[in-house]
Amino acid sequence: MKNYVGKKINTAIFISGTGTNMKNLIKFSNEKKSPISVKLVISSNKNAKGLIYASHKKIENYFFNFKNFKNTEKKILRILNKKKIKLICLAGFMRILSPNFIKHFKGIILNIHPSLLPKYKGLDTHKRALENREKFSGCTVHFVNSKLDSGKIILQKKIKIFKKDNMFTLKKRIQKEEYKLYPRAIKKVIN
Ligand code: GRF
Numbered sequence: 001m002k003n004y005v006g007k008k009i010n011t012a013i014f015i016s017g018t019g020t021n022m023k024n025l026i027k028f029s030n031e032k033k034s035p036i037s038v039k040l041v042i043s044s045n046k047n048a049k050g051l052i053y054a055s056h057k058k059i060e061n062y063f064f065n066f067k068n069f070k071n072t073e074k075k076i077l078r079i080l081n082k083k084k085i086k087l088i089c090l091a092g093f094m095r096i097l098s099p100n101f102i103k104h105f106k107g108i109i110l111n112i113h114p115s116l117l118p119k120y121k122g123l124d125t126h127k128r129a130l131e132n133r134e135k136f137s138g139c140t141v142h143f144v145n146s147k148l149d150s151g152k153i154i155l156q157k158k159i160k161i162f163k164k165d166n167m168f169t170l171k172k173r174i175q176k177e178e179y180k181l182y183p184r185a186i187k188k189v190i191n
Helices: 020-029 049-056 068-083 099-104 125-131 167-190
Strands: 009-015 036-045 061-063 088-090 107-111 137-144 153-159
Touching: 009 020, 009 049, 009 107, 020 036, 020 049, 020 125, 020 167, 036 049, 036 068, 049 061, 068 099, 088 167, 125 137, 125 167, 153 167
Parallel strands: 009 036, 009 088, 036 061, 088 107
Antiparallel strands: 107 137, 137 153
């Protein structure tokens, strides 16, 4: 984003679940030197814990069930425009945004994925990596395009898979890295 000159970029975070990355990004945005300001949280899950946290932090937040996908995306685009959002961070968001949405959003969309893309796109990444006896896994922040987990890679962090690892331990170690990687990737894109 070339026209960033000291002013924080209005940012929206899209979630579907716990929202630990969301929480981490909100903390990051509250740092004095952070290039982003989180103004909006959108959830596709009514019971997402992240919504409670967003309300607690007085960040405008909405739940959409996406039953009428086209209509929902239209509504979201309107909110994004109104709030002058220039950056969307997907963080555990379990929907694939349509090409139409991506085309009409005038800004950047990023996603974090818990694998070393292009390996293990989609769900159950840790399970598949362990089943395939991979020696390494990690996480990736990438630009979002209309294909699942396929946009240009911004940053990746590689970690070793230990013999004693299971899905739970691997997920935990990778998430710890995600909390560092997402802010770094945002800085890289914005500065
Ligand atoms: C993260 O592992 C992220 O990589 C993936 O979904 C998970 C979301 O976790 N896209 P949380 O809701 O941020 O805790």
